[in-house]
Amino acid sequence: MQTTTSVIFKTLWVPLIALGLTFASSSAKAAGWCESGKPVKFAGLNWESGMLLTDIMQYVLQKGL
Structure with a gap:
């Protein structure tokens, strides 16, 4: 079965x-x-989780991690 x-x-x-x-x-x-x-354009999000994810993505792209 x-x-x-x-x-x-x-x-x-x-x-x-x-x-x-x-x-x-x-x-x-x-x-x-x-x-x-x-250039990579990031949206200006107005809620905390969106801002956090945007900041993390910018950091990763700038530092190449």
Whole structure:
């Protein structure tokens, strides 16, 4: 007797792999944009979590971490 989890996994493994490959290829496309020398624009968000994430992203891009 199969568990519900194993049935769901067997049903969804192909779409999940396809989705993963799609995201992997989209990051390769972004590399060209990043190397073009165009500036990165950050939105001015007005809630604390948005401001924190924006500050973290700016720091990572500036320091190359």
